[in-house]
Structure formats: C-alpha cells, structure tokens
Amino acid sequence: MSDSFDYEKALENPALAFDTPEVVLTQARLSDAQKIDILRRWKFDATEIADAEGEGMPDDKPLLERRVALALETLTDGNDVEPA
Numbered sequence: 001m002s003d004s005f006d007y008e009k010a011l012e013n014p015a016l017a018f019d020t021p022e023v024v025l026t027q028a029r030l031s032d033a034q035k036i037d038i039l040r041r042w043k044f045d046a047t048e049i050a051d052a053e054g055e056g057m058p059d060d061k062p063l064l065e066r067r068v069a070l071a072l073e074t075l076t077d078g079n080d081v082e083p084a
Contacts, residue, residue: 007034014042021064021071036075043068 007030010017018024021042024035046065 005029011038011041013045014038015045021068025071025074032075036072039068039072039075043072 005017011034014021014024018038021039024030024038024042027035030038043065046068
C-alpha cells in the first residue's frame with residue numbers, strides 16, 4: 001500500500017485495491033476491524049458475482065470465495081457471524 005492508500009476506495013472495491021484476500025491480512029496500516037470490513041465486502045462481492053453467473057461461473061470464483069472466507073476466519077477466530 002502506498003502512502004496515498006484510500007481505505008474507503010479499498011472498501012468499495014477490495015479486488016482493485018489488493019491482489020489477493022491474503023494480502024489484506026498483511027496490511028499493518030489497517031486495524032483488524034478495517035480488515036474484517038474489507039474482507040466481508042470482498043466476500044459479498046464474490047458471492048453476488050457467483051450467484052449472478054450461476055452455472056456459467058468460471059472455476060476460480062468458488063476458490064476466491066473460499067480464500068476470502070479463510071482470511072476472515074483468521075481474523076475472527078472462525079466466528080464471522082456478520083452477514084456478507
């Protein structure tokens with residue numbers, strides 16, 4: 001992340017701000033709460049795309065959803081009870 005990192009833009013579209021969900025976990029400038037918010041948004045986005053694409057969904061979409069879920073579990077000790 002550069003000095004001009006914009007949390008609100010990252011929250012709006014995490015996939016543009018970070019290469020992978022795991023990169024979010026490594027960001028020292030973000031609080032755990034901010035990381036959780038970003039990952040929840042990413043999870044929501046990934047789920048919405050998967051639902052919209054249905055049967056024609058590319059193979060990497062379920063993998064991305066799982067990677068986001070695993071990153072969230074890391075921060076919430078497996079207790080991510082907030083809706084996506």
